[in-house]
Amino acid sequence: MPGITSYGAYVPYYRLTRKAMGGGKGERAIASFDEDAVSMAVEASRDADLSAVDTLLFATTSPPYAEKLNAAAIAAALSLPSSIRSTEIGSSSRMGLGALLMGADAAAAGRHALVCVSDVVVGAPSGSREKGGGDAAVAFVTGPDDEAIARFVGQASATTELLDVWRLPGEKFANQWEERFGAEILGPISNDTAKRALEDAGVQPSDLAAVVLDATNKRDVAGIPRALGLQKEQLADMLEANVGRTGAAHAGLVLARVLDSASPGDKILVVSTCDGCDAAVLEVTDKITAGRPKRSVDRWIASARNDIPYNTYLKWREILPFEPPRRPDLDRPAAPPMQRNQHWKYGFYGSRCTECQSGYLPPQQVCLTCGSVNKMQEEAFADVPCKIKTYTFDHLAYTLQPPVVSTVVDFQGGGRLTCEMADVDPASVKIGDQLEMTFRRLYTGSGVHNYFWKARPQR
Amino acid sequence: MASRGIKDKVAIVGMGCTAFGEHFDRSASDLLVEAATDAMSSAGVEKKDVDAYWLGTMFSGLAGLTLSEALKTDYKPVTRLENMCATGSDSFRNAAYAVASGAFDLVMAVGVEKLKDSGYSGLVIPTPPSDGTESSMTAPAMFSLLAPAYCEKYGVDQEKMKDVISRIAWKNHVNGAKNPKAQFRKEVPLEVIKNSPPIAGMFGVFDCSGVSDGAAAAVLCRAEDAYKYTDKPIFLKAMSVAAGPNEGFMNQDYDFTTFQEVVASCKDAYQQAGVTNPREEISMAEVHDCFTATELVLMEDMGFSERGQAWKDCEEGRFDGDGAQPVNVDGGLKSFGHPIGASGLRMMYEMFLQLRGEAGERQIDNPKLGMTHNLGGQPGRCVSFVSIVGNKPG
Numbered sequence: 001m002p003g004i005t006s007y008g009a010y011v012p013y014y015r016l017t018r019k020a021m022g023g024g025k026g027e028r029a030i031a032s033f034d035e036d037a038v039s040m041a042v043e044a045s046r047d048a049d050l051s052a053v054d055t056l057l058f059a060t061t062s063p064p065y066a067e068k069l070n071a072a073a074i075a076a077a078l079s080l081p082s083s084i085r086s087t088e089i090g091s092s093s094r095m096g097l098g099a100l101l102m103g104a105d106a107a108a109a110g111r112h113a114l115v116c117v118s119d120v121v122v123g124a125p126s127g128s129r130e131k132g133g134g135d136a137a138v139a140f141v142t143g144p145d146d147e148a149i150a151r152f153v154g155q156a157s158a159t160t161e162l163l164d165v166w167r168l169p170g171e172k173f174a175n176q177w178e179e180r181f182g183a184e185i186l187g188p189i190s191n192d193t194a195k196r197a198l199e200d201a202g203v204q205p206s207d208l209a210a211v212v213l214d215a216t217n218k219r220d221v222a223g224i225p226r227a228l229g230l231q232k233e234q235l236a237d238m239l240e241a242n243v244g245r246t247g248a249a250h251a252g253l254v255l256a257r258v259l260d261s262a263s264p265g266d267k268i269l270v271v272s273t274c275d276g277c278d279a280a281v282l283e284v285t286d287k288i289t290a291g292r293p294k295r296s297v298d299r300w301i302a303s304a305r306n307d308i309p310y311n312t313y314l315k316w317r318e319i320l321p322f323e324p325p326r327r328p329d330l331d332r333p334a335a336p337p338m339q340r341n342q343h344w345k346y347g348f349y350g351s352r353c354t355e356c357q358s359g360y361l362p363p364q365q366v367c368l369t370c371g372s373v374n375k376m377q378e379e380a381f382a383d384v385p386c387k388i389k390t391y392t393f394d395h396l397a398y399t400l401q402p403p404v405v406s407t408v409v410d411f412q413g414g415g416r417l418t419c420e421m422a423d424v425d426p427a428s429v430k431i432g433d434q435l436e437m438t439f440r441r442l443y444t445g446s447g448v449h450n451y452f453w454k455a456r457p458q459r
Numbered sequence: 460m461a462s463r464g465i466k467d468k469v470a471i472v473g474m475g476c477t478a479f480g481e482h483f484d485r486s487a488s489d490l491l492v493e494a495a496t497d498a499m500s501s502a503g504v505e506k507k508d509v510d511a512y513w514l515g516t517m518f519s520g521l522a523g524l525t526l527s528e529a530l531k532t533d534y535k536p537v538t539r540l541e542n543m544c545a546t547g548s549d550s551f552r553n554a555a556y557a558v559a560s561g562a563f564d565l566v567m568a569v570g571v572e573k574l575k576d577s578g579y580s581g582l583v584i585p586t587p588p589s590d591g592t593e594s595s596m597t598a599p600a601m602f603s604l605l606a607p608a609y610c611e612k613y614g615v616d617q618e619k620m621k622d623v624i625s626r627i628a629w630k631n632h633v634n635g636a637k638n639p640k641a642q643f644r645k646e647v648p649l650e651v652i653k654n655s656p657p658i659a660g661m662f663g664v665f666d667c668s669g670v671s672d673g674a675a676a677a678v679l680c681r682a683e684d685a686y687k688y689t690d691k692p693i694f695l696k697a698m699s700v701a702a703g704p705n706e707g708f709m710n711q712d713y714d715f716t717t718f719q720e721v722v723a724s725c726k727d728a729y730q731q732a733g734v735t736n737p738r739e740e741i742s743m744a745e746v747h748d749c750f751t752a753t754e755l756v757l758m759e760d761m762g763f764s765e766r767g768q769a770w771k772d773c774e775e776g777r778f779d780g781d782g783a784q785p786v787n788v789d790g791g792l793k794s795f796g797h798p799i800g801a802s803g804l805r806m807m808y809e810m811f812l813q814l815r816g817e818a819g820e821r822q823i824d825n826p827k828l829g830m831t832h833n834l835g836g837q838p839g840r841c842v843s844f845v846s847i848v849g850n851k852p853g
Contacts, residue, residue, distance in 0.1 A: 331588070336588075390608055393659060394600035396599055398595075415711075418596065431611070445591075
């Protein structure tokens, strides 16, 4: 039976307290002003083992481009081979688990699929979707039985036409029909789908180590514990208190957190309800201990800053208009140079001189040190340790979170880059600090997203 | 292969310079015509006497037509060039080489920039279409890297550094207050400078040069012809341009306490002019004080101060208008603002006045050699121009 062979998660650094949004307990995760579903999907995927990937599935309800394959940018940033198959799905927050089931099918067909799911959930100010939503990403690689850290042992699905949650193209905020109506229709469907998945797996509810119950409205799945006779201890923490429901990514994010502490033999039921229902049953294998990512979901959650003012968040999401800087609009990046420099811009490949070993970012033709011409070879720098040589606070540069912290970063083994810092508290920056690179959307100029890398304090 | 220079082969026989400022009522063409006309009057020549023109402008007009159409020149050669903040100086340099070569007898270099039509604060530099990965640091941010690096290397604490750079701004405003052509003609109290709103790193508003409009022009001929035009020609002793390979942003050894390009261009210029001890031999200098810390570092790169000592020389007033080696005695970029194409020639204009004894209340006693210095780019990645001029051949 095919399974998950590797995974990674990403929760952005910033949190917005529900108090700041007008009331309520806890906080939600918010993508920074320079993040989107693509950049977060890249961050989540970087923690997974991508070495065998030949298929890419990207699911989101918040695609940065409505037309233009967002998955292609993800593939470029992850330096996946150009021969991969890529597919992008969305339109419903159930598509996260839907994509994972497609990944299982791909694995059954002999492929290795990277399933990355990412969402930036934007709700109307002070509404329940804004307060209850969250932003995050998760990535799974699927593959054959003998590589699995968790096998797919059962699944079931349902597709339901109803007007429950909807949004027209170009609309910022989703609409919601009266929740009790959705629950009345989708509740029984969720119960039934969960049961069928367990039957398919031949697993008793009492055998489940963890149950992930995800839905656009939690009422839709609230009846499952009773319908299946589950104990409270079996129910996974749905991270309402400190992350929020992260759209299409949520079922996977909670599954990833379950896997972070799962033991071999554990059986897990994952249910996701929206416009129908998907359910999967997984069985954890003994490969789990060696197969976990560098950063657990809890580590991401613990690395946080929650003092972002509400109006700053509203500016980040382009909900609140504000006075622009007295500077010209940012130029859109141009297609031919982006194409020529794709390995640099997306994959963060520099070059190293084969004659004298000097490292360069961006890649150079002529070696500064030894003068050799065209003796360079590409080198990936995204995961090379780096530290602050010097830095400055730029109060003049345009940013949605002033001041811009600009830094000169020196890479271990040679190579230097001047770039912006992300997710940084200016007061804490010191010369010599270790940094790590992160893929970001620097800005959008004339309708073109400009993706590149920034440095951030280690998370 | 050698950089031989053209010591004493070329002379400046006339110069003109507009007032620098926010000339909302004047175009680049208006400014250019004023500077060029004044330079011709200063040399006692007419348009028909000038054989060729070099126009320095970063982006206030394209092609030689920007000058030929404004001045209505008579189908003469006009070269328009750009070398970032060294643009004006490089137009002068190319004009000088043209007369030195014997190709022309009398030429003019003009620099002009019209910045205040953009509607933006600060400088806006046009860039070619790109992949969008270049650092977006502003100019003050790039230069702000100098101050903390200097502190770290020489054990100067940051409060002391703030005093030192504030004093540089204070000094240049004191000088500018005496200059009728300056954009800012008021002394600014040290406390106001020190407490000005933050711009980048340790820099406040008063650590940054302003943005202004202006033009300046010079008429040049071969040295042997100089006395035909004036009793007080200025002789060109050396010129050098160094363009860097971007070492600062590639080489981990670069520490942001020097401009290698300035060191290289000064070495070349001193060798051309036969200067062995610039601290003693150079009477005065106009340097590229785009930001206060730039001037500090330049004093060391130009050899006016020992490494790690410029902050003391600055504090002790060595570079004041009445100091042992006045720097930016006209007020510098700090008081003039920085209309890119014009600044280099504005610096040369002050040397022209000082070496002829025509600088009024700013006049330095008996200057012999003066220097101008321009810097285009940022620490670690720039083009540097220096010139040395004197009022006597030999």
